[in-house]
Amino acid sequence: MPAASSLKVVIVDDQQTMRSLVRTGLEQLGFKDFQEAGDGEAGLRCVLTQPPSLVISDYNMPKLDGLGLLRAIRSHEPIRSTAFIMLTGRADKELVQRAVQFGVNNYLVKPFTVAQLKGKIEAVFGALT
Numbered sequence: 001m002p003a004a005s006s007l008k009v010v011i012v013d014d015q016q017t018m019r020s021l022v023r024t025g026l027e028q029l030g031f032k033d034f035q036e037a038g039d040g041e042a043g044l045r046c047v048l049t050q051p052p053s054l055v056i057s058d059y060n061m062p063k064l065d066g067l068g069l070l071r072a073i074r075s076h077e078p079i080r081s082t083a084f085i086m087l088t089g090r091a092d093k094e095l096v097q098r099a100v101q102f103g104v105n106n107y108l109v110k111p112f113t114v115a116q117l118k119g120k121i122e123a124v125f126g127a128l129t
Contacts (some may be wrong), residue, residue: 004030004128008050011036012043012057012069013087018110022056022087025114029121029128040064044072051079054121056108059088059095067098074103083124087112 009031013019019036026034035050037043041063047055055073059066066086073079086099086107096107105124108117122128 002053002125002128005032007031007053007125008033008035009054009056010034010043010046010052012038012040012046012055012061012066014038014058014061018058018087022117025112025117028114029118040066040069040072043069047073047079047082048076051082054083054085054124056085056087059086059090059099067095067102070099070102070104085120085124 009026011019011022011034013022023034023036035046035052037046039061040057043055043057044064057066057069070084070086073082073084083105086104087110088095088107089110099107106120108120118128
């Protein structure tokens with residue numbers, strides 16, 4: 001049972017509004033350590049320079065989409081086991097199946113509630129304290 005405050009999160013989304021919504025939800029759950037990136041390439045740089053406990057990434061972004069970011073993380077040994085939750089505006093079965101093939105830990109469909117966010121994170125880490 002990790003404490004939310006002990007987990008470092010990288011939020012990757014090309015929409016500032018969505019990054020703010022995720023950050024606000026995480027703050028309500030007790031998270032304190034965040035980094036934000038506006039696209040997959042910037043997100044990958046964040047993960048490589050200061051490896052987080054969790055990446056919450058949008059699927060549809062310029063430069064490097066969420067699947068590309070997931071694949072890059074899973075193919076790089078030092079960060080391979082980083083937890084990854086895919087954020088998507090569509091509950092597309094094919095997208096979810098591809099994300100599962102690449103090793104996604106969970107996915108969250110937009111719009112979402114704080115309770116749904118908590119449930120997806122707890123499905124990966126166990127109950128948050």
